[in-house]
Structures are given as C-alpha cells and as structure tokens.
Amino acid sequence: GAVVSQHPSRVICKSGTSVKIECRSLDFQATTMFWYRQFPKQSLMLMATSNEGSKATYEQGVEKDKFLINHASLTLSTLTVTSAHPEDSSFYICSAVVRGRDYGYTFGSGTRLTVV
Amino acid sequence: DQQVKQNSPSLSVQEGRISILNCDYTNSMFDYFLWYKKYPAEGPTFLISISSIKDKNEDGRFTVFLNKSAKHLSLHIVPSQPGDSAVYFCAAKRSGGGADGLTFGKGTHLIIQP
Secondary structure, eight states: OOOEEEEOSEEEEOTTOOEEEEEEESSSOOSEEEEEEEOTTSOEEEEEEEETTSOOEEOTTOOTTTEEEEEEETTEEEEEEOSOOGGGOEEEEEEEEETTSTTEEEEOOOEEEEEO | OOSEEOOOSEEEEETTSOEEEEEEEOOTTEEEEEEEEEOTTSOOEEEEEEETTOSEEEETTEEEEEETTTTEEEEEESSOOGGGOEEEEEEEEESSSSOOOOEEOOOEEEEEEO
C-alpha cells in the first residue's frame, strides 16, 4: 500500500533555532501533500497544502514566513519551522493524496516537536 | 469555529458489544467523510469512508452511517475488540473535486473493556 515516511519522529530544539521536517512518499508520486498540527487533546488542524513545483497554500492564521514549505519533487515535501518558540511545540503530521484512489489520504507517522 | 464535532471525548464499551461513535458537521460543502484511528505519537490510520451520496458503507466490523439532513454520521464497530482501543477521528472533505485538506473533529477515545 501507499506509505508516507516522515522524519524525524521527535525533535527537541532550542528557542530561536529552525527545524526541518521531511515527508516522503515511498512508493507513489504525491503531487499534493498536506501539513497538519495537533495540540494535546485537540483535533488535527490543517496548516497548509503543498503542491509540487508551486507555492504552498496556507490556511488562515498560519504564518507562511514561520512555517516554510518546500515541495521540490513528487516524492518529498519539507516543513521548516523557523525561529521556533515554545508555543510552536506540537505534533506535526503530513499527509499525501494517493493518485488513482478516490480521496485516499495517507498520513505520515508524525513529528513531536519540543522547543525549549 | 469547529466545523466537525465529536462531542464525546471518551467512550467505554465492553468487549464483544457494539461501539458507536458519533460525529456532527456544520459545513454543507462537505461531501466526503472519513474515519481514522490514531494512537499517541502516530499518524492516523484510515478506517472507512462514505460519500455524501450514500447513507451507509460497510467494511467488515466497521459500518459508517450518514444522515445528511441531520448533518450527522456515526461509526459502528461490532463486535468490539481490545485492539480497537484508540482515539477515533471523524474527518470531512469539501466538495469541489480537487485535493483539499481534511477538517477533523477532536476525536473520541474509545476504551474497550475486557
């Protein structure tokens, strides 16, 4: 089946530094990927839609200069949290749409970011 | 504004019995609904989905019912098994044909008791 690989699974960084999270589609091409964020006991909130070869589309309230998304190839999308602060600590998850399957959304395993 | 609502944060069901998880939505533009199972620190795993043109979809122990007029859907798991213990998320997709991101509810923590 379609697999989305997300790395790292967890990262701890100092306040003010930047962190990059990678999301790869392993056995299919993902023209579109999505990035979500989940706070404890909350729902997964869509942050942005990443389209291969074009600029990402951000949801309202999400700072595009803080959460940089790059989708340079059909199998890789990256999310960079720039100048991270403790309030950015969260669980970040990527998702890809599998071509050829009706609305087949496959999710990565998530990244636990802790900013200290 | 929570467009997808799961009003029960948790649900406890005895093994072998039926588990019914409920979900309500407010956005009439949603035309496709999905249920996911999730463990802590892991990504969601797809369970079952339903298009707005249907009122029922069944896959093994899982059945999803959609009441479009009430903007309500439910997931039935029968019989419930210990391995079903997890957080279940209801998600919805807007109509339009494109690849849109999903809108999720807050989840219901299902606990199957032996």
